[in-house]
Amino acid sequence: MRGRTPVIILLIVALLATGVTSQFAFNRRNAATHRPGQLASSDTGASSLAGMNSYALALLLGGLRGPLVMMLWSSSEAQKNEKNLEDFDTKVEWIRLLQPEFDTVHIFQIWNKAYNISVQMASLANKYATILDALDYARKIDRQKPNDINIVEAIGQIYFDKLGNSAEKDYYTQRVRTETQWRPAERTHPGDIGWRRTRLDPILDQKGNLLPELTKPRIARPEGLPADSEWNNGAEYQYLEPYQPFPYGVSAFAIAYNFFKQAQVLQSVGKQHHIQLSSMVVDSRPALALESWARDEWTRAGEAELKAFDKPLPSEPLDKQMATASLPLNATTTHLELIDAALYSYQLIPRLCHDSIAEFRRHLLSYSTNFWTYMSHIDELQAIADLTQGDHDYLAATRASGEVRRNLIQSAEHSYTAAAAGFRRIILKYYVDQPILDRILPHGVTKETVEKIPADQLQTLLNRVQQILAARPAGINPHTEDVAEYHYYIDRANLRLAQIKSVK
Amino acid sequence: MPPIINDNIGWWIAGAIVVIGLVGFGLRDLLRFSPRRIWAISSVSFAESIRRRVLWITPLAIIGVIIVSQLQHPIDEQDAIRQTIKFCLFATGLLVTIVIIILACTNLPKEIDTRVIYTIVTKPTTRLEIILGKIIGFARVSAAILIIMGLFTWGYLHLRAWNMQRYIARQLIDGDVGPARKPSLEHYQQSGLLQARQLQDSDSYEIFAKLPQSTDSVRWMFNEQDFVVPFRLGLGDVAPADWQSGQPLPPLMILAHVYTQEAPLTDEQQEHLGGDLLRGLGTDTGGPRLSDSQSTMTAKRPAPKVAVQILDRNGYTLLAPNILNATSLTLHEDQPLQIQIPAEQVMTLVNHGRFFVSITGASPGWMYGADSNPVIILAPTPQPGKFNQIPPAPDPRDPSRHTPPIFQGRSGTHGQQLRGGPAEFNPVGIYRFHNVPLPASGQVPFEMRVGIERTGDELSTSTDDLTHLSISARNLKTGVISDPITITPESLRPTYFSLPASALGDGNFELILRNHTNGHWIGLQTNSVFVVTSHQPFIANLAKSLLILWLMTLLVIIIAILCSTFLSWPIAVVLTIVLLLGRWGVMQLGDTLGSGIGNQIATDFGFSDPSQAKVVSSSVEALTKALTAVSHVLPDISKFSATEDVERGVMVPTARLAESSAVAFGFGLPMIVLAYIFLKNKEVAP
Amino acid sequence: MSTSNGEAVQTEHLSKVYKDFWGRDKVRALDDLNLTIHRGEVFGLLGPNGSGKSTTIKLLLGLIFASRGRASVLGQPAGSTRINERIGFLPEESYLYRFLNGEETLRFYGRLFRIPSRDLKKRVPALLDTVGLDEKSRKRKLREYSKGMARRIGLAQALINNPDLILLDEPTTGLDPIGTREMKDLILSLKAQGKTVLLCSHLLADVQDVCDRITILFKGKMQTIGEVRDLLQVKDITQVQTRGLNETQIQEVRQFMSRLGGQETTITHPTTTLEDLFVRIVRENTPDNAATPPRQA
Numbered sequence A: 001m002r003g004r005t006p007v008i009i010l011l012i013v014a015l016l017a018t019g020v021t022s023q024f025a026f027n028r029r030n031a032a033t034h035r036p037g038q039l040a041s042s043d044t045g046a047s048s049l050a051g052m053n054s055y056a057l058a059l060l061l062g063g064l065r066g067p068l069v070m071m072l073w074s075s076s077e078a079q080k081n082e083k084n085l086e087d088f089d090t091k092v093e094w095i096r097l098l099q100p101e102f103d104t105v106h107i108f109q110i111w112n113k114a115y116n117i118s119v120q121m122a123s124l125a126n127k128y129a130t131i132l133d134a135l136d137y138a139r140k141i142d143r144q145k146p147n148d149i150n151i152v153e154a155i156g157q158i159y160f161d162k163l164g165n166s167a168e169k170d171y172y173t174q175r176v177r178t179e180t181q182w183r184p185a186e187r188t189h190p191g192d193i194g195w196r197r198t199r200l201d202p203i204l205d206q207k208g209n210l211l212p213e214l215t216k217p218r219i220a221r222p223e224g225l226p227a228d229s230e231w232n233n234g235a236e237y238q239y240l241e242p243y244q245p246f247p248y249g250v251s252a253f254a255i256a257y258n259f260f261k262q263a264q265v266l267q268s269v270g271k272q273h274h275i276q277l278s279s280m281v282v283d284s285r286p287a288l289a290l291e292s293w294a295r296d297e298w299t300r301a302g303e304a305e306l307k308a309f310d311k312p313l314p315s316e317p318l319d320k321q322m323a324t325a326s327l328p329l330n331a332t333t334t335h336l337e338l339i340d341a342a343l344y345s346y347q348l349i350p351r352l353c354h355d356s357i358a359e360f361r362r363h364l365l366s367y368s369t370n371f372w373t374y375m376s377h378i379d380e381l382q383a384i385a386d387l388t389q390g391d392h393d394y395l396a397a398t399r400a401s402g403e404v405r406r407n408l409i410q411s412a413e414h415s416y417t418a419a420a421a422g423f424r425r426i427i428l429k430y431y432v433d434q435p436i437l438d439r440i441l442p443h444g445v446t447k448e449t450v451e452k453i454p455a456d457q458l459q460t461l462l463n464r465v466q467q468i469l470a471a472r473p474a475g476i477n478p479h480t481e482d483v484a485e486y487h488y489y490i491d492r493a494n495l496r497l498a499q500i501k502s503v504k
Numbered sequence B: 001m002p003p004i005i006n007d008n009i010g011w012w013i014a015g016a017i018v019v020i021g022l023v024g025f026g027l028r029d030l031l032r033f034s035p036r037r038i039w040a041i042s043s044v045s046f047a048e049s050i051r052r053r054v055l056w057i058t059p060l061a062i063i064g065v066i067i068v069s070q071l072q073h074p075i076d077e078q079d080a081i082r083q084t085i086k087f088c089l090f091a092t093g094l095l096v097t098i099v100i101i102i103l104a105c106t107n108l109p110k111e112i113d114t115r116v117i118y119t120i121v122t123k124p125t126t127r128l129e130i131i132l133g134k135i136i137g138f139a140r141v142s143a144a145i146l147i148i149m150g151l152f153t154w155g156y157l158h159l160r161a162w163n164m165q166r167y168i169a170r171q172l173i174d175g176d177v178g179p180a181r182k183p184s185l186e187h188y189q190q191s192g193l194l195q196a197r198q199l200q201d202s203d204s205y206e207i208f209a210k211l212p213q214s215t216d217s218v219r220w221m222f223n224e225q226d227f228v229v230p231f232r233l234g235l236g237d238v239a240p241a242d243w244q245s246g247q248p249l250p251p252l253m254i255l256a257h258v259y260t261q262e263a264p265l266t267d268e269q270q271e272h273l274g275g276d277l278l279r280g281l282g283t284d285t286g287g288p289r290l291s292d293s294q295s296t297m298t299a300k301r302p303a304p305k306v307a308v309q310i311l312d313r314n315g316y317t318l319l320a321p322n323i324l325n326a327t328s329l330t331l332h333e334d335q336p337l338q339i340q341i342p343a344e345q346v347m348t349l350v351n352h353g354r355f356f357v358s359i360t361g362a363s364p365g366w367m368y369g370a371d372s373n374p375v376i377i378l379a380p381t382p383q384p385g386k387f388n389q390i391p392p393a394p395d396p397r398d399p400s401r402h403t404p405p406i407f408q409g410r411s412g413t414h415g416q417q418l419r420g421g422p423a424e425f426n427p428v429g430i431y432r433f434h435n436v437p438l439p440a441s442g443q444v445p446f447e448m449r450v451g452i453e454r455t456g457d458e459l460s461t462s463t464d465d466l467t468h469l470s471i472s473a474r475n476l477k478t479g480v481i482s483d484p485i486t487i488t489p490e491s492l493r494p495t496y497f498s499l500p501a502s503a504l505g506d507g508n509f510e511l512i513l514r515n516h517t518n519g520h521w522i523g524l525q526t527n528s529v530f531v532v533t534s535h536q537p538f539i540a541n542l543a544k545s546l547l548i549l550w551l552m553t554l555l556v557i558i559i560a561i562l563c564s565t566f567l568s569w570p571i572a573v574v575l576t577i578v579l580l581l582g583r584w585g586v587m588q589l590g591d592t593l594g595s596g597i598g599n600q601i602a603t604d605f606g607f608s609d610p611s612q613a614k615v616v617s618s619s620v621e622a623l624t625k626a627l628t629a630v631s632h633v634l635p636d637i638s639k640f641s642a643t644e645d646v647e648r649g650v651m652v653p654t655a656r657l658a659e660s661s662a663v664a665f666g667f668g669l670p671m672i673v674l675a676y677i678f679l680k681n682k683e684v685a686p
Numbered sequence C: 001m002s003t004s005n006g007e008a009v010q011t012e013h014l015s016k017v018y019k020d021f022w023g024r025d026k027v028r029a030l031d032d033l034n035l036t037i038h039r040g041e042v043f044g045l046l047g048p049n050g051s052g053k054s055t056t057i058k059l060l061l062g063l064i065f066a067s068r069g070r071a072s073v074l075g076q077p078a079g080s081t082r083i084n085e086r087i088g089f090l091p092e093e094s095y096l097y098r099f100l101n102g103e104e105t106l107r108f109y110g111r112l113f114r115i116p117s118r119d120l121k122k123r124v125p126a127l128l129d130t131v132g133l134d135e136k137s138r139k140r141k142l143r144e145y146s147k148g149m150a151r152r153i154g155l156a157q158a159l160i161n162n163p164d165l166i167l168l169d170e171p172t173t174g175l176d177p178i179g180t181r182e183m184k185d186l187i188l189s190l191k192a193q194g195k196t197v198l199l200c201s202h203l204l205a206d207v208q209d210v211c212d213r214i215t216i217l218f219k220g221k222m223q224t225i226g227e228v229r230d231l232l233q234v235k236d237i238t239q240v241q242t243r244g245l246n247e248t249q250i251q252e253v254r255q256f257m258s259r260l261g262g263q264e265t266t267i268t269h270p271t272t273t274l275e276d277l278f279v280r281i282v283r284e285n286t287p288d289n290a291a292t293p294p295r296q297a
Helices: A004-033 A054-081 A088-098 A103-120 A124-144 A149-165 A169-180 A252-268 A279-308 A317-323 A336-366 A368-398 A402-430 A434-440 A447-452 A455-470 A480-503 B009-025 B027-031 B035-051 B054-070 B077-113 B116-121 B127-174 B182-191 B267-273 B290-294 B343-352 B538-564 B569-593 B597-604 B610-632 B654-680 C053-061 C082-086 C102-112 C117-131 C147-159 C177-192 C204-210 C228-232 C247-260 C274-285
Strands: B196-201 B204-208 B219-222 B226-232 B252-256 B259-262 B305-312 B317-319 B337-341 B354-361 B366-370 B375-380 B387-390 B398-402 B406-408 B415-419 B428-433 B443-449 B451-454 B469-475 B485-487 B494-500 B509-515 B520-524 B529-536 C007-019 C025-038 C042-046 C068-073 C087-090 C165-169 C196-200 C213-218 C221-227
Touching: A054 A088, A054 A103, A088 A103, A088 A124, A103 A124, A103 A149, A124 A149, A124 A169, A149 A169, A149 A252, A149 A279, A169 A252, A252 A279, A279 A317, A279 A336, A279 A368, A317 A480, A336 A368, A368 A402, A368 A480, A402 A447, A402 A455, A402 A480, A434 A455, B009 B027, B009 B654, B027 B127, B035 B054, B035 B127, B035 C102, B054 B077, B054 B127, B077 B116, B077 B127, B077 B182, B077 B538, B077 B569, B116 B127, B127 B182, B127 B538, B127 B654, B182 B494, B196 B538, B204 B219, B204 B406, B204 B415, B252 B354, B305 B337, B317 B343, B337 B343, B343 B354, B354 B366, B354 B375, B415 B509, B469 B494, B485 B494, B509 B520, B529 B538, B538 B569, B538 B654, B569 B610, B597 B610, C007 C053, C007 C196, C025 C053, C025 C068, C025 C196, C025 C213, C025 C221, C042 C053, C042 C177, C042 C204, C053 C068, C053 C087, C053 C165, C053 C196, C082 C087, C087 C147, C102 C117, C102 C147, C117 C147, C147 C165, C147 C177, C177 C196, C177 C204, C177 C274, C196 C204, C204 C228, C213 C228, C221 C228
Parallel strands: C042 C196, C042 C213, C087 C165, C165 C196
Antiparallel strands: B196 B529, B204 B428, B219 B366, B226 B354, B226 B406, B252 B337, B252 B375, B259 B366, B305 B317, B305 B354, B375 B387, B415 B520, B428 B509, B443 B494, B443 B529, B451 B520, B469 B485, B469 B509, C007 C025, C007 C068, C213 C221
16 A cells, blocks of 8 residues: 555656646747637636646546537537426536547537527527637637637637527617627626626727727738738737727627638638538638628618618518618708718628628639629629619708718719619629610620610610510519619619709 | 236246255354354455545545546536535545456455465355455445545535525626526526426326316317326227127228317407418427418318327327328217227237327317217227127226317427417416325425427517416315416426425415417427425435445456356456446337347348348348347346436435345345355366 | 364265356365364365365354255364354455554454454453564554464454364464474464464475364365374384494394394484474574474374
């Protein structure tokens, strides 16, 4: 027994030293690449013990790690199917700690929590809290394995697909915007026993700028990298920095874009490959996220505009376009803060559209098989940029005067004209069947070269298309709904142009 | 074999082993029985374990529990406590079982190998005293471990609960709590987190369109609900006097009287009724698709229709509506429904014994009603035009009358659905409680756990719409209904509420539930609502669970010592584990070991040759039958379930202690006698 | 040797065949042993290794079961639990609980005999004194005992119940000459108390000193049995011892022997045993010990 005691003590000391050494190395690595940012404080759980390194835990369990992991997987999945969520999160947490090196595990569990578990909640608040749990999980992995394309992409997907595009998106997107804004420090902390995340951590300061630690570069650019090459500099919100300030919070799509862009750069420059998604999908996501962000701002702008002029909020999204289309240039309102909000969004949308177009073009340089699909996005984004630029100038003109007002009205006229022409071209290019096009397009003009047609001839061509379609039996045109959307935009532009003409 | 023997064959076999073993083989040793010698031997076994520092493993287990507790991810404070209790008791059970198996399996073989046993058996000690002494010695060791771990569990949980309560208080003071969570936190603050309560669930749960009154002869349900009537058919009820096995049985007739009443229509329903289009019913996923179902209406209220099917005792379809040609039967006033059960299906019903006739409302815009005896089954007699009337099965509560129809809601993911919305358009759920012991005054606590489903339409909102459920109580004696309270349950989370004792009368009452939130469907089951009838200190409940664990270790010791009397210690350890887990393992395999497994194995292993396949198949079938038969003589360790009740804060019932004792001693005593016989016939000096 | 009513041990055709795992005969350890040990005598069971000595002891104690024949101990069948009340057994090694100390060991075995606690309180120290274990040794765990101390505590547990029959298997193995002498003295004192001692040893000198009768086993069979003196007497030689003769007188004795017809007459001084010499020297040099005269051969 005497001989064994020193050996046992030595083994325990060695085990502890392993954990300490591993944590030291981990901290050193993080000091070089660490992004404290959002959700940073949720790492440690109830105490420093909960920050136990996965490898120390694995060592402690020795050969039992495998059977324990198997048991945890089967138990947690059975519980999920039985809708018994008690200690489900604990089991998922243990799986994360015991299998830190398997990205497929993490991708599955992030998706599992964000989708399968959140849907079992009834209240939106609890659904949202469950999705935040999934984000917490992803961020913990990100801390252990920074710049892993699978995890970064997963974070972006949660913001884009779940928070931005699910059935409950209205609730989620509003909460994301609100909670990214600055607020006083909370009295409860992640270290408190029983603490549970119900809100995102703020990422903006009181002025709407991103917190400095979230934009601080941490990874030096390699010397051999071409000057025009993209590079992730290690700042958590590197790709949002150009768009700040965010006086009305950050859109979920904006955050999605930030992470999708990081993932895309990790793929194109870092040469990483996502284990499930194709490189084409990863590469296309920044553009799609920017487009969704632009549309999100567009929706917000329209609602702010409606509320500013005390208009009721129509249930159909497209009806919102027409509700303020006839707004006269001399309209006044006392809700100036709403006008500011609308103006902010309207000035951001064209920029987002142009950035999205640039991203699409970048993507198409490498993946030309998607050309025709994404060209329609590009064309639409251009038209939206024109329309919303016009909306911005028009709205700004309502409370401007003198030379400024005249310039704004002129700019709005130009933008609306371009927007109407843009949407007409889109209809002709993508929503008119070839046989009809063959009959109506001028000689030498094809679907691909519709840009050649002067703007003033476009409506005439569309009228002819309508006549041809009207002559056909009912129910033959499959594009009715899509085309109707574009007509809304054209009508809005035309009504605004009419208003402009009336004051000239 | 007489029932008293057949029903208790296990006890008889155990008794026979004990009596024959002790009286037949060991009468002399039995007459020399000395508790003092047994205690002396047990003291040495205990001292050996202590001096080998076995108890030093408890600090390691404690550290492990503390570490694992930090890795929790609870859904709320109560869940954190629950998980901590689980870890503590799991670690305790695992630790004590492993330690005891190793100690008990190695002790006798080691004493024989080292020949220490020479100086024991050459004293006037019987083999029986040696066996018993060792069992008691290791039982004392396991008790010591359980006491240490129990004290730690009690202290650690109180510490955690105290910390949680401070955190709850801070949250409530700050007001930083969502509306759905606040009632739960207030409940935890008031009742504490370490509870041991006794819960009583309801006797029945039904859903009606209108709240039934005692004077009502007819009770009502909405469209898509059903009522079921139980029947039990014997051959004597349906077979003609000259019937012989193998002959077809005559067809039967279901006679059902269903009342109808126009149901009030919502604005949306009226709008649909004015529409021109007929659209199909929503999908059958069980999710709430009210708006889709309502869209089946044509320009005017459709005729009232029902679907009839037969369900087995578990509620699964036995005879679908299409088999009975009863998918959509139009109801006519004062005209009962006649549904024929085809002759070829009658034997199915007889073989099942108990089944339910289910009548489901199939047309919107109507309420469907049933009196106390809406359905009978008619069996033909030899006389033309004459039938035997087979009534519903007797009411278990009052065998002198038939079981009245049971009204159910549509089945959803979480149980029967209680649709939400204004009261005049939506059903009411009723939980019936009988003979509940209640205090004379004050508030009576209840607990509820439900699942909630939402229609898609309700999600496109920027505000969170909580589910509002109102609950009132009706005193069954006086008929008085209390003022309703409103709670906001969350899906799959416990919700706590209380009602005044004065409203619940003498313990016979109904809870009336209404869901007020449009687009929300609350899934309820019979055991979704409990009344808390009494409380007990946590330490008492913990002590009971530790006692159950101790009884389990007693059984483990006995099995281990039995195995070690005739096996080397490594094989004794394995056999001990097999004997302990054998029955549980077979239970887990469950239906996998049913008939057909032989063919399945033969197919899976690709035995294409029929004769080979048959050999493999019949061997596997025989093996599984043997396995199942052997498992019946092994102890059922699931009876030592010590953690679930304590985790959930429910009092460990005395019956559980009795069950555990029965298994421990029922299996233990014969094994002690067998161990004695083996040791007595063993040459301890090879 | 005194005899008393009834025999202490009696065996008839006692045989033991060890079998292998399949039940086949492997070793015939004991073959047709017919043995009687009288009450009150010290009986020696001798033989080389593997002769069947230990097997005989185990059969008598019920540690193993006979393949053939019968054995009775103190009038009861061998192995009877009841008769164990009156038997003491010292195994050839210290087969005791190594985690107990000397006092605990004796108390434990005393409880097995249901000796009341107050009697144990007196008997345990007395026995420990008898076997020569000092105060300090009694409190030490048995795992720390030397070979000699282990034999002493083993003997103490064999005597805890004041048995009528004591079986000693290799009692002097591992003991120094002092210890051996004390053991032999103890055996003789037990005999003086009327107890029967069955002594099993292959140290022939020790057996010769204490045993009344012996038997010699070889390959499981009894080769000879009888009283020690009778077995060891060389009958055709006459030995005379006397004191106080000088050389001249010794010569006269030699001549007298020749006249009587004696052949190969040898007149020398007798020798003591090395054990006696050892014991005498040790005791003479031990300050507190009363010198015990060496035993006469």
